[in-house]
Amino acid sequence: MVRILVIAGKDLQLLLRDPLGLFFILAFPAIMGIIFGAITGSSQTDQAILEIAVIDEDQSRLSTRFTSALVETGSIRIWNRDATLENERQASLDRVRRGRLTAVVILPRGFGETAGMPWASPVPIEVAIDPSRTAERGMLQGLLVEAAGSLVTARLEDPASRRALFASGRREIERNQKLPTVTRGLLVRLLDLLEREIEGELERASSSNPTAPSKSTFPVDLELARIEFVPIDRQGDRGLGANWHDKVRSRWDLSFPQGMLWGVLSCSAGFAISLVREQEQGTFLRLQVAPLSRFQILAGKAAACFVTVLFVILAMVLLGYALGMRPISPLLLALAAFSIAWSFVGIMLAMSVTGRTAESVNGAAWGSGVLMAMFGGGMVPLVFMPNFMQTLSLFSPVRWAVEALEGAIWRNYSVVEMLRPCGVLMGIGAIGFSVGILVLKRRTG
Amino acid sequence: MIRVDGLHKRFGQTVAVDDVSLQIETGETFGLLGPNGAGKSTTLQLMMGILTPDRGSVTFAEDRNPRELTTRHNLGFAPQQLSLYETLTGWENLRFFSRMYGLCGQQQQRQMNWALEMTGLLDRAQDPVKTYSGGMKRRLNLALAVVHDPPLILLDEPTVGVDPQSRHHLFENIEQLQEKGRTIVYTTHYMDAAQRLCDRIAIIDQGRVLALDTVDALVAKYAGRSQISVDLDETPVPRTVLPERLAVEQCGRSLQWETETPLAELELLSAAGISVRSVEITRPNLETVFLNLTGRKLRD
Numbered sequence: 001m002v003r004i005l006v007i008a009g010k011d012l013q014l015l016l017r018d019p020l021g022l023f024f025i026l027a028f029p030a031i032m033g034i035i036f037g038a039i040t041g042s043s044q045t046d047q048a049i050l051e052i053a054v055i056d057e058d059q060s061r062l063s064t065r066f067t068s069a070l071v072e073t074g075s076i077r078i079w080n081r082d083a084t085l086e087n088e089r090q091a092s093l094d095r096v097r098r099g100r101l102t103a104v105v106i107l108p109r110g111f112g113e114t115a116g117m118p119w120a121s122p123v124p125i126e127v128a129i130d131p132s133r134t135a136e137r138g139m140l141q142g143l144l145v146e147a148a149g150s151l152v153t154a155r156l157e158d159p160a161s162r163r164a165l166f167a168s169g170r171r172e173i174e175r176n177q178k179l180p181t182v183t184r185g186l187l188v189r190l191l192d193l194l195e196r197e198i199e200g201e202l203e204r205a206s207s208s209n210p211t212a213p214s215k216s217t218f219p220v221d222l223e224l225a226r227i228e229f230v231p232i233d234r235q236g237d238r239g240l241g242a243n244w245h246d247k248v249r250s251r252w253d254l255s256f257p258q259g260m261l262w263g264v265l266s267c268s269a270g271f272a273i274s275l276v277r278e279q280e281q282g283t284f285l286r287l288q289v290a291p292l293s294r295f296q297i298l299a300g301k302a303a304a305c306f307v308t309v310l311f312v313i314l315a316m317v318l319l320g321y322a323l324g325m326r327p328i329s330p331l332l333l334a335l336a337a338f339s340i341a342w343s344f345v346g347i348m349l350a351m352s353v354t355g356r357t358a359e360s361v362n363g364a365a366w367g368s369g370v371l372m373a374m375f376g377g378g379m380v381p382l383v384f385m386p387n388f389m390q391t392l393s394l395f396s397p398v399r400w401a402v403e404a405l406e407g408a409i410w411r412n413y414s415v416v417e418m419l420r421p422c423g424v425l426m427g428i429g430a431i432g433f434s435v436g437i438l439v440l441k442r443r444t445g
Numbered sequence: 446m447i448r449v450d451g452l453h454k455r456f457g458q459t460v461a462v463d464d465v466s467l468q469i470e471t472g473e474t475f476g477l478l479g480p481n482g483a484g485k486s487t488t489l490q491l492m493m494g495i496l497t498p499d500r501g502s503v504t505f506a507e508d509r510n511p512r513e514l515t516t517r518h519n520l521g522f523a524p525q526q527l528s529l530y531e532t533l534t535g536w537e538n539l540r541f542f543s544r545m546y547g548l549c550g551q552q553q554q555r556q557m558n559w560a561l562e563m564t565g566l567l568d569r570a571q572d573p574v575k576t577y578s579g580g581m582k583r584r585l586n587l588a589l590a591v592v593h594d595p596p597l598i599l600l601d602e603p604t605v606g607v608d609p610q611s612r613h614h615l616f617e618n619i620e621q622l623q624e625k626g627r628t629i630v631y632t633t634h635y636m637d638a639a640q641r642l643c644d645r646i647a648i649i650d651q652g653r654v655l656a657l658d659t660v661d662a663l664v665a666k667y668a669g670r671s672q673i674s675v676d677l678d679e680t681p682v683p684r685t686v687l688p689e690r691l692a693v694e695q696c697g698r699s700l701q702w703e704t705e706t707p708l709a710e711l712e713l714l715s716a717a718g719i720s721v722r723s724v725e726i727t728r729p730n731l732e733t734v735f736l737n738l739t740g741r742k743l744r745d
Contacts, residue, residue: 006544010530017532017573282528286589288495290545291517 003292007300008307011274015308021270025312029263030319036255050136050143053080053092053104060112065154069147070105076143096130103129103140116151117165119172156198166195252325256316257405261340261378261398263312268344269365271305272351276361298437302345309341327409332418336404343397343425346432353439372398400424446471446597446628452491452501454652461487463652465501469630471596474623476643477632478731480741484652485632486525486601492630493522493599505597518546523590525601525632527582531575535566535585538574539592546593560588563618580611587618591627598622599630604638616641636731648735655738660731667737668729670703673710678720688713698722 015021054070056063070076079101080088092104106126114120125144129137155161173179173187278284287297314337317327327333354364373379375389376398385393393399404421407413447469454462462484469475477485490496492503494511509516530538539557548556561567564584574582587603600619604612619642622629633639639646640660647657656663677698687693688710693702704710707726714721736742 003545006541010533010541013537014530014532281531282524282526283530285495285524285526286522286528286542287545289493289517289520289522290542291514291547292545293514 003296004300004303007287007297008303011271011301011304012307014274015270015304024266025263025270025308026315028266029259029261029312029316032259032262034255034259034323036258049075049077050102050140051077051079052102052140053088053095054078055080055089055092055104055106057109058107058111061158062112062115062151062154063107066107066111066115066147066151069150070143072150073143073146075139093128096128099130099132101130102133102136103127105144115148116153116155116161117168118152119169122148162195162198166191252320252323253410254406256320256325257402257409258378260313260316260405261373261376261401263316264309264340264344264401265369265373265378265398267305267308267312268348268351269362269369271301271308271345272348272365273358273362275301275349275352276355277358279356280358294441295437298349298440302349302433305345305348306341309344310337313337313340325409328412329408332408332413332415333405335418335422336401336408339404339422339425339429340401343401343429343432346429346436347397348432349436350432350439353436353443372396375399377402397425397428400428446473446506447492447630448504449488449492450502450504452488452503453499454487454491454496455499460652462491462498465649465652465654467647467654467657469628471506471628472626473644474619474629474631474642476639476646477630477649478634478636478639478643478646478735479632479649480634483634483649485634485649487652488649489522489599489601489630489632493517493520518593519595519597521590521593521595521598523586523598523600523603525603525605527586529574529582529585529589532573534571534573535561535577535588536570538585538589539570542589543592548593556592556594559594560592563591563621564588565614578611580607580614583607583611583615584618587615591622595627597628597630601632602634603631604633604635636735640731646731648731648738650735650739656734663731663734664729668731668733669737670705671707671729672703672727673701673707674725674727675700675711675714676722676724678722682719687719688717 015025052070054067056067067078071078079095080092089104089106092101095101096104104127106128108123108126110123111125114122125148127140127144129140155165169191170188173184173191176184179187275284278287284297288294317325317333321327348365351365351368352361355361373396375393376396377385377393378398400421403411404418404425407418407421447467449465449467449469452462452465453460465484465488467475477488479485487496491498491501492511494503494516503511505511505516505519511517511520530541533541536557539560540553543553543557558567561570564587566581566584566588569577569581574585577585583603583606587600590598590600603619604615607615616638619629619631623642629642631639631642643660645657645659646663648655648663656667658666677700679698682695682700687700693700702710707728711721711724732742
């Protein structure tokens with residue numbers, strides 16, 4: 001055991017004397033974590049904003065109101081607010097084509113005539129969106145519907161528009177010969193009642209608050225649906241106290257598991273190369289002659305890699321903690337870290353015997369690392385991948401490592417839930433160990 | 446101390462070691478002399494149990510197998526390739542490898558100091574190995590092999606690629622080890638090193654042992670007689686004046702002949718009153734032995 005620790009100590013000492021290696025093992029994952037965190041940008045204080053152009057060809061009160069409603073959502077910035085209409089359409093479309101804007105929204109002539117009338121056939125809003133921004137497409141659609149909904153309120157606020165709205169409603173009902181006469185009569189009476197009720201409410205509201213602007217006097221809140229996002233990841237720790245609960249949930253919770261994995265991959269590749277480098281420089285031969293078993297030599301190298309992986313994860317956790325990350329379960333995080341370390345040490349041993357030169361092992365280790373990261377969600381989140389790639393990700397240790405870390409940091413996994421990713425990782429590690437030892441045994445006689 | 450019986454090793458189509466048998470006694474310095482690629486290093490690795498022979502066996506004292514950890518405790522090995530951690534200091538390299546042999550505490554310190562002192566590296570011990578010259582690295586390579594003071598030391602071309610001064614230093618180090626009674630197996634393709642250091646030599650080529658004996662016996666058996674070349678003051682010397690028993694070839698003022706007793710025959714020349722301007726005696730050596738055995742020079 002002492003000899004194993006001495007070999008591990010020597011390898012750590014060699015690592016400390018290699019500034020480039022240290023950078024890739026310690027600084028690189030931190031940079032990746034921070035970059036991913038910035039990209040993820042999912043904290044409550046930094047909402048993603050779509051920058052679009054709006055071409056208002058209608059120039060009506062309701063089209064102006066629609067544009068304002070879009071801005072009021074807080075998710076849209078209009079690039080051409082103060083621009084003139086001349087050439088604006090082509091200039092905006094060019095910007096979308098060049099990727100400078102997400103989309104152009106065109107409000108055609110006649111938009112204001114039917115906008116906000118639930119029973120009128122609306123003039124279509126034209127949207128030209130950057131084809132590569134598929135993720136934002138649904139979001140923009142929702143924001144446009146939300147802004148269109150506000151036009152119903154706008155139409156009811158203005159007495160002339162309101163009267164025109166109800167008059168057109170009555171005309172539509174009376175014109176529709178398919179409806180039975182009784183039904184038509186009932187619907188017209190219902191509209192009369194609704195109009196009277198709304199006018200009564202408006203009068204009462206303005207008499208109780210005569211100084212308030214007309215916009216806010218409308219008493220009816222026409223919400224089509226109310227959506228509230230609840231923190232599913234925190235349901236289990238409500239009892240931990242408001243203080244704890246208020247601090248948690250930053251973008252770093254999401255990004256640091258990926259960053260940690262890059263550090264682990266660097267570590268694994270670095271130690272895989274170190275084994276073959278020892279063979280190249282002859283020190284492995286010297287170790288073979290020493291009174292050591294092959295197992296002791298490999299165990300020493302594995303122990304150094306194991307300690308370094310744990311250190312990388314710990315350093316990343318501490319950095320994440322300083323930035324605002326709050327792991328739910330430190331114990332489960334420790335379990336995840338141990339499983340990941342075991343797994344990637346096994347992978348390191350298997351990688352180290354893939355080639356006979358440091359260059360070939362370096363290529364194999366980094367190539368397979370990038371593939372594992374790509375398929376395992378270390379580069380692009382799994383949800384953005386097609387189904388077949390999500391299935392393939394089951395074979396990537398990175399996928400299970402990310403799941404184990406997320407389970408401990410913010411998914412609030414139970415011990416039983418953690419067993420699956422951790423078990424898979426341990427299994428991968430055991431296979432890697434076996435492959436490494438068997439190949440090395442065969443190669444060195 | 447070591448008995449090697451019918452050792453055979455093949456790498457693909459190439460036979461690296463072909464039916465090699467040796468016996469090396471305790472306290473002896475045994476040389477494996479041969480050109481590059483002759484199979485010396487492979488033989489050494491088979492003797493240490495790093496490679497597994499296709500046929501044959503290696504037995505150490507008390508019938509021990511080279512793969513046994515106890516046997517390895519008693520082995521010191523300096524590979525031909527410099528096997529050092531370049532970013533560690535000389536001291537750190539020694540500390541690491543001496544720990545691998547179970548040394549610790551006072552004993553470890555003492556042995557490390559001894560190895561560094563012997564190889565003349567004590568004052569550079571705290572410098573990273575990458576700052577050492579080639580000769581210093583070779584000396585550290587030797588220090589790592591002997592730091593645990595093993596009774597059996599295997600040196601694979603320990604002076605290859607070093608300057609004459611470092612080479613001389615290494616020879617002195619090896620002679621110190623000989624004085625301590627260590628058994629040394631020394632592979633080389635340098636004839637002078639083998640002749641200076643080795644008690645017995647196995648001449649090896651293409652994986653086979655061609656001859657095995659002491660240097661003198663090998664020379665006597667395979668190298669032929671000494672060659673004498675004499676330049677005379679006067680010319681020509683009548684054949685009748687030359688001693689009868691000398692089988693001399695005369696060419697102008699120059700005389701040449703082969704003999705087993707060069708000095709005695711030169712005295713005969715002097716006694717005959719022949720005035721000699723210069724004499725050159727070429728004694729047979731291991732180079733001649735190798736040439737006679739293989740038809741090639743050692744460096745070919």
